[in-house]
Amino acid sequence: xxFRERLGMFLFRIGKPMTxxxxxxxxxxxxxxxxxxxxxxxxxxxxxxxRLWANVAITxxxxxxxxxxxxxxxxxxxxxxxLSRRINEEESKLVQQKQTEREExxxxxxxxxxxxxxxxxxxxxPTLAERRPLGAGSPSSQxxxxxxxxxxxxxxxxxxxxxxxxxxxxxxxxxxxxxMTQKVQAATAAAVLTSIASGYFHGDVPEFLLRADGAxxxxxxxxxAKVEEAPLPEKFVEEVDRVVCEVCGDGHNEDRIxxxxxxxxxxxxxxxLDPPLAAVPDGQWFCEACLARSENQDDEYGxxxxxxxxxxxxxxxxxxxxxxxxxxxxxxxxxxxxxxxREYWRLVEDPRHEISVEYGxxxxxxxxxSGFPTRRDDDSASSYVNSGWNxxxxxxxxxxxxxxxxxxxxxxxxxxxxxxxxxxxxHNEDHYTYSISYNHMGAxxxxxxxxxxxxxxxxxxxxxxxxxxxxxxxxxxxxxxxxLNPYDLFREGIPIYRIVHAENEFVVTFPQSYHTGFNxxxxxxxxxxxxxxxxxxxxxxxxxxxxxxxxKQVFSTEKLAWLVAISCRTYPxxxxxYDELRxxxxxxx
Numbered sequence: 244x245x246f247r248e249r250l251g252m253f254l255f256r257i258g259k260p261m262t263x264x265x266x267x268x269x270x271x272x273x274x275x276x277x278x279x280x281x282x283x284x285x286x287x288x289x290x291x292x293x294r295l296w297a298n299v300a301i302t303x304x305x306x307x308x309x310x311x312x313x314x315x316x317x318x319x320x321x322x323x324x325x326l327s328r329r330i331n332e333e334e335s336k337l338v339q340q341k342q343t344e345r346e347e348x349x350x351x352x353x354x355x356x357x358x359x360x361x362x363x364x365x366x367x368x369p370t371l372a373e374r375r376p377l378g379a380g381s382p383s384s385q386x387x388x389x390x391x392x393x394x395x396x397x398x399x400x401x402x403x404x405x406x407x408x409x410x411x412x413x414x415x416x417x418x419x420x421x422x423m424t425q426k427v428q429a430a431t432a433a434a435v436l437t438s439i440a441s442g443y444f445h446g447d448v449p450e451f452l453l454r455a456d457g458a459x460x461x462x463x464x465x466x467x468a469k470v471e472e473a474p475l476p477e478k479f480v481e482e483v484d485r486v487v488c489e490v491c492g493d494g495h496n497e498d499r500i501x502x503x504x505x506x507x508x509x510x511x512x513x514x515x516l517d518p519p520l521a522a523v524p525d526g527q528w529f530c531e532a533c534l535a536r537s538e539n540q541d542d543e544y545g546x547x548x549x550x551x552x553x554x555x556x557x558x559x560x561x562x563x564x565x566x567x568x569x570x571x572x573x574x575x576x577x578x579x580x581x582x583x584x585r586e587y588w589r590l591v592e593d594p595r596h597e598i599s600v601e602y603g604x605x606x607x608x609x610x611x612x613s614g615f616p617t618r619r620d621d622d623s624a625s626s627y628v629n630s631g632w633n634x635x636x637x638x639x640x641x642x643x644x645x646x647x648x649x650x651x652x653x654x655x656x657x658x659x660x661x662x663x664x665x666x667x668x669x670h671n672e673d674h675y676t677y678s679i680s681y682n683h684m685g686a687x688x689x690x691x692x693x694x695x696x697x698x699x700x701x702x703x704x705x706x707x708x709x710x711x712x713x714x715x716x717x718x719x720x721x722x723x724x725x726x727l728n729p730y731d732l733f734r735e736g737i738p739i740y741r742i743v744h745a746e747n748e749f750v751v752t753f754p755q756s757y758h759t760g761f762n763x764x765x766x767x768x769x770x771x772x773x774x775x776x777x778x779x780x781x782x783x784x785x786x787x788x789x790x791x792x793x794x795k796q797v798f799s800t801e802k803l804a805w806l807v808a809i810s811c812r813t814y815p816x817x818x819x820x821y822d823e824l825r826x827x828x829x830x831x832x
Contacts, residue, residue: 246275246711248594253324257518265316267309275711276303277313278321286329287322323518330517330531337532489530490515503530549601555660555767558603559685562662562765565600569663575686575764580743583763584689587664591726602762603660604667607651608635611658614683614769632749634681634771641773642816643676645806646798653797656771661688661762668759669705670723671698673797675754675785676772680744685766688744691729695755695781697738704735718792726759754781776819779804783826801827 254261265272280299284290290299296310303313486502486509487494494500501512501523508530512520553561563575570578570586590598615633616625627633631640634656638644649655653673663686672678675695682688693701702720706713708727713719729739744750746766752758774782786800804827808820 246278250274250320250324251594253327254320257323258520259323261320265320267312267316268305270305272303272313272316274316274321277317278325281317281321282325287317287325327531488515501528503528508532551601553603553660558601558660558662559765561601566663566764569598575663580687580689580763583663587689587761588728590664592728598664600662600664602662602665603658604665605652606658606660608656608658608769609649609651613656614658614681614767634679634769637679637773638771641677641775642778642803642807643772643774645803645810648798650797652770653772656769659766659768659770661685661764661766661768663764664761666726666759666761668723668726669757670720670759671695671755671757672752672772673785674774674800675781676774676778677754678752678770678772680750680768680770682744682746682748682750683767683769684746686762686764687746688750688760688762688766688768690742690744690750690758690760692740692742692752693732693737693757694740695753698755698757701732701737701757704732704737708735718794721792721794729759754778755784776807776816779807779819779823783823 251261265274277299280302281287281290284293284295284299290296291314296314297307298310300307300310300313305313486497486500488500488511489508490510491514496511499511499513500509501516501520502509510516510530512523566575566578567573570582572578590596613635615635616628617635618628629636631637638654638656643654646654651657653676659680680688705720705725705727708731709725712725716722719725729741733739742750744760782800782803786796789796800823804820804823808817808824811817811820
């Protein structure tokens with residue numbers, strides 16, 4: 244499904260949306276299987292040259308004479324995608340090489356010697372790329388002690404590079420502002436003059452800022468206090484404004500140069516793009532190199548860390564505002580839970596729609612405070628302070644009290660502040676421990692669960708349904724980033740349990756059970772882990788799983804079993820611990 248979503252997005256982007264699945268001999272063709280078979284045989288050209296289409300057809304369970312039909316399907320829907328992936332890999336390497344060379348040039352320039360007070364412009368006027376650092380070989384610098392950046396200091400980047408990048412961001416389709424260039428350059432001029440006056444500038448001073456004797460502050464240079472109003476020389480503006488196509492290297496037909504919304508690289512959209520575009524696309528547009536770079540990032544699947552800080556009240560206002568706007572209602576109470584659940588899975592499974600929500604997840608209660616009363620609170624006399632249902636107490640009243648460190652989320656409860664559609668993906672707990680979650684206030688949470696007895700079958704079905712994801716990351720199930728519709732798992736024979744977690748209720752998950760879910764709106768919850776004697780065999784299985792996948796344990800299961808055995812005097816607990824120690828002995832000896 245993930246491959247089909249990516250392919251659908253690619254075809255939609257190049258103007259060839261896929262409206263239905265291809266059919267050969269009354270059978271729907273699995274495009275992922277077809278693509279993988281062709282790639283395993285060297286690609287489209289190799290399969291054609293070696294006449295392997297009949298073999299491909301037989302491999303897919305078709306007759307050999309259907310090879311021609313499979314070739315037509317591949318050529319129509321998959322060939323351009325194959326080329327795009329190949330080009331992306333090559334361009335990504337090229338872009339990375341160019342970035343490395345540019346950074347090296349900037350570093351060398353920053354470390355070059357500079358003498359700001361004794362530089363004269365050298366005729367003929369150099370281009371931005373050719374200007375040499377101040378004091379480096381200029382006639383007026385002879386006999387004058389030169390300044391240089393200290394080896395340990397980090398000097399600022401070239402001013403020209405900063406201005407060029409800022410000015411280019413103000414150009415191009417969907418972003419062009421006739422007043423932006425002068426504002427950018429005026430601000431840059433202010434920064435240059437301020438840095439010179441402070442003695443910190445070691446870059447290339449623009450020529451229009453130099454006096455006749457070569458010192459900063461020429462006739463055209465604005466006063467420091469009035470730099471925003473300073474007119475800029477027309478030649479300098481033209482030089483910075485000039486945008487060239489990355490393919491042909493020419494700046495002609497600038498009105499047809501489309502800028503990438505990520506790297507600001509320009510391309511003639513009607514002649515130099517492959518395939519060419521008939522018009523400027525709506526919304527954002529990214530070049531193939533940036534798309535390839537984003538696809539190859541290690542954190543492709545996951546959650547982006549937010550930068551905005553909220554109080555509980557301000558987050559509630561933002562969450563309610565989003566929910567009302569999304570569903571077109573005045574208050575969140577107008578939206579029924581079943582409507583939210585249907586909309587959630589529609590968004591998850593539809594690759595054409597993208598939505599972004601925020602989730603205050605994994606917040607340590609040690610830092611942010613707990614929703615339960617503690618001995619440090621004013622209401623320390625409350626009967627709930629010492630209650631076993633107080634999640635600040637529960638881990639220490641279980642076998643986890645023998646863990647000799649405060650592990651956030653396991654020993655120390657974590658806080659969760661949710662909004663509509665915020666998600667916790669399929670996972671089971673560290674070391675297969677029990678987990679318990681309490682919804683202090685707000686909207687319900689929707690949970691889906693798979694019992695621990697079906698965990699291995701669940702993992703096998705996941706690998707079969709999304710094999711391309713597990714090929715890229717064999718440890719995908721440890722990442723908490725994979726979401727599949729429970730109904731799809733149910734059709735594969737996986738037992739699925741569903742529960743709505745309302746306000747002032749607990750939800751407990753049992754060892755090795757997989758669970759997932761989302762929030763129906765703003766809420767505030769708290770969760771931790773605990774372990775009972777019957778968990779010890781599951782803890783051993785989890786430890787063996789960590790070894791198999793070469794992952795570090797959160798805590799030592801063997802040490803915990805030893806401490807339980809020498810500390811507990813009750814027969815059932817000691818019996819479980821004894822069995823685990825015998826298993827440890829057999830494994831290590």
